[in-house]
Amino acid sequence: MRAAVVQMNSTAEVSRNLEVAERLVRVAARDGADLVVLPEKWNLLGAGEDLRAGAEPLDGPSISAACRWAGELGIAIVAGSFAERGDGEKAFNTSVLIDAGGEVVATYRKIHMFDVDVGGVAYRESDDEAPGDEAVVAECDGLELGLTVCYDLRFPELYRILAVRGARAFTVPSAFTAHTGRDHWEVLLRARAIENQAFVIAAGQFGKAPPRYDSYGRSMIVDPWGIVLAIAADGEGVATADLDLAAQERIRLALPSLANRRPHAYRWPDLVEAVGRG
Numbered sequence: 001m002r003a004a005v006v007q008m009n010s011t012a013e014v015s016r017n018l019e020v021a022e023r024l025v026r027v028a029a030r031d032g033a034d035l036v037v038l039p040e041k042w043n044l045l046g047a048g049e050d051l052r053a054g055a056e057p058l059d060g061p062s063i064s065a066a067c068r069w070a071g072e073l074g075i076a077i078v079a080g081s082f083a084e085r086g087d088g089e090k091a092f093n094t095s096v097l098i099d100a101g102g103e104v105v106a107t108y109r110k111i112h113m114f115d116v117d118v119g120g121v122a123y124r125e126s127d128d129e130a131p132g133d134e135a136v137v138a139e140c141d142g143l144e145l146g147l148t149v150c151y152d153l154r155f156p157e158l159y160r161i162l163a164v165r166g167a168r169a170f171t172v173p174s175a176f177t178a179h180t181g182r183d184h185w186e187v188l189l190r191a192r193a194i195e196n197q198a199f200v201i202a203a204g205q206f207g208k209a210p211p212r213y214d215s216y217g218r219s220m221i222v223d224p225w226g227i228v229l230a231i232a233a234d235g236e237g238v239a240t241a242d243l244d245l246a247a248q249e250r251i252r253l254a255l256p257s258l259a260n261r262r263p264h265a266y267r268w269p270d271l272v273e274a275v276g277r278g
Contacts, residue, residue, distance in 0.1 A: 001034045001035060001141065001142075001143055001242070001243045001245070002031075002032050002033050002034050002035070002240060002241070002242050002243070003033060003034070003035045003036075003037070003169075003199070003201050003221055003240065003241060003242075003243055004028035004031065004033035004035070004036045004037070004238055004239065004240040005036075005037050005201060005202060005203035005204075005219040005220065005221060005230070005232060005238070005239050005240075006021065006024045006025060006028060006036060006037065006038050006039065006042075006080075006203050006219070006237075006238055007024075007039065007203060007204055007205070007206050007217055007219040007232040007235070007236055007237050007238070007239070008020055008021065008024070008038070008039050008042055008205055008206070008236050009205065009206050009207040009208075009209065009215075009235070009236055010039070010041060010042055010043070010044065010045035010205060010209060011045060011046065011209050011210070012044060012045065012046030012047070012050045012054070012209075012210060014043055014044050014054060014061075014062065017042060017043050017044065017045075018043060018061075018062065018065055020236060021038060021042055021043070021065075021066075022065070022069055024236065024237070024238050025038075025066075025069050025073070025075075025077065026069075026073070027238050028075075028238045028240060029073040029075050031238065031240045032240070033075060033240055034075055034076065034100075034141060035075065035076045035077075035078070035140060035141070035143075035201070036075055036076070036077050036078070037077075037078040037080065037171050037173060037201050037202075037203040038066075038077065038078065038079055038080035038173060038203055039080045039173045039174060039175065039203045039204050039205045039219070040080050040081045040093070040149055040150045040173040040174050040175040040204075040205060041080070041081055041082065041083070041093070041175055041205070042079070042080040042081070042082065042173070042205075043056075043062040043082050044062075044082065044083060045175065045205060045209050045213060046209070046210060046211070047210065047211045048127055048128035049128075051083040051091055051128050051129070052083070052089065052090070052091060052128055054083060055083040055084060055085040055086075055091040056082065056083070056084065056085055057084070057085050058084065058094075058096070058104060058107065060085075062079070062082055063079055063082065063096055063098075063104065066079040066096070066098055067098050067102040067103070067104065068102060070098045070099065070100060070101075070102045071100075071101055071102025071103075072102075074100045075100055076097070076098060076099050076100050076140050076141060077097075077098045078095060078096070078097050078098075078145070078147070078171045078173065078201075078203075079095070079096040079097075079098060080095060080173035080203060081093050081094055081095045081096075081110065081149045081150075081173050082094060082096070083129070084107075084109070086130055088130065090128060090129055090130040091128065091129050091130070092109040092110070092129065092130055092132060093109065093110035093125070093129050093149055094107055094108065094109050094110070094132075095107070095108045095109075095110070095147050095148075095149050095171070095173055096108075097138050097140060097145065097147065099140070099141075100141065105138055105139075105140075106136055106138030106145075106147065107136070108132065108134075108135075108136040108147035108148070108149070109130075109131070109132025109133075109134070110129075110131065110132055110148075110149040110150070110151070110152065111131055111132050111133065111134075111135070111152060111155075111158065112131065112151045112152050112154070112155055112158075113125040113126040113129065113131050113151070114150065114151040118177060118179050118180055119177060119178075119179030119180075119214075121177075121179075121212050125151075135158060135161050135162055135165070137162055137165045137166055137167045143168055143169055143243070143245070144166045144167050144168050144169070145167060145168075145169050145170070145171055146159065146162030146163070146165075146167030146169070146170045146171070146198075147170075147171055148162070148170055148171065148172050149172070149173055149174070150172070150173065150174040150175060150176060152172070153172055153174070153176075153188045153189070153192065154188065156191070156192065156195065159192045159195075159196055159198075160195070160196060162196075163196035163197075163198055163258060164258070164261075167196075167198060168198055168199065168245070168248060169198055169199035169200070169201060169243065170192060170193075170196075170198055170199070170200050170201065171201050171202075171203075172189065172192075172200060172201065172202035172203070173202075173203050173204075174202060174203070174204045174205065174215075175204065175205040175213060175215045176204055176205075176215060176216045177213075177214060177215065177216060178214040178215060178216045179214070180216075181204075181215075181216025181217075181218065182216065185204075185216055185218060186218065186220070186228070189202050189220060189222050190222055190226040190228070191226075193222040193223065193224055193225075193226050194224075194225070194226040195257070196224075196258070197224040197248065197251050197252050197255070197257065197258060198224055198248075199221065199222065199223055199224060199243050199248070200220075200221070200222040201221050202219060202220055202221070202222070203219045204216060204217050204218065204219045204232075205217070206218075206219075206232075206234060206235060206236065207235070217232065217234055217235075218231055218232065219231070219232040219239055220232070220239065221239065221240075221241040221243075223243075223244070223247070223248075224247075224248045224251050224252070225251055229241035229242075
């Protein structure tokens with residue numbers, strides 16, 4: 001399988017974002033990509049009020065457009081993530097897997113909310129978005145994909161669960177901050193790849209966007225040995241790489257860390273006990 005990551009500098013202008021995304025998806029398809037991954041909030045990146053106002057259902061214009069591109073080009077698309085309209089006031093941050101026939105085959109709602117203080121900026125994703133509560137593995141043209149989004153990357157237990165459930169590749173649409181990205185982005189992507197002997201396909205936002213976003217970019221594809229196969233240059237663009245599934249099998253046979261797990265010996269610490277220890 002040939003995979004591609006699309007790197008964007010999305011704004012709160014949906015029509016502009018859709019035009020850029022379509023152009024870059026077509027570039028990836030011309031380069032032979034079978035699977036194209038868009039970044040987090042590819043169709044709309046803005047303030048909380050913009051996300052709430054611009055939230056769409058799964059059959060709204062943004063995902064419908066991505067379905068058309070997939071069907072026309074005969075490729076699978078992970079429509080990064082978008083603000084999905086929920087039952088309440090808050091949206092979900094939802095990643096969507098679309099098959100080569102243009103049909104939605106899986107959705108994942110981001111589990112971990114980005115409520116942090118970094119680079120002098122307070123991010124409170126949970127003010128406008130509701131967390132999901134289900135890990136998702138889905139089949140894509142014979143490849144089992146584990147769907148994740150951005151901040152999930154800091155929670156290795158999620159990726160291990162996805163790997164144990166059969167994921168051979170992880171998709172990580174992101175808008176990773178420039179402040180943390182310089183030190184953490186590649187390290188975390190390669191760690192998730194190495195510890196789970198899986199491909200990591202990470203499409204990111206790049207550059208500044210209102211009201212306070214400054215995204216790191218460096219979208220990349222990492223192999224199960226932790227080698228970076230492709231990386232996007234600064235700015236909007238595409239990076240592609242072939243996923244050698246036979247090589248992955250050889251790695252898992254030669255260094256069978258997943259097979260050597262001893263789940264019966266692992267126990268989550270009691271929360272009160274853990275907090276008491278600091």
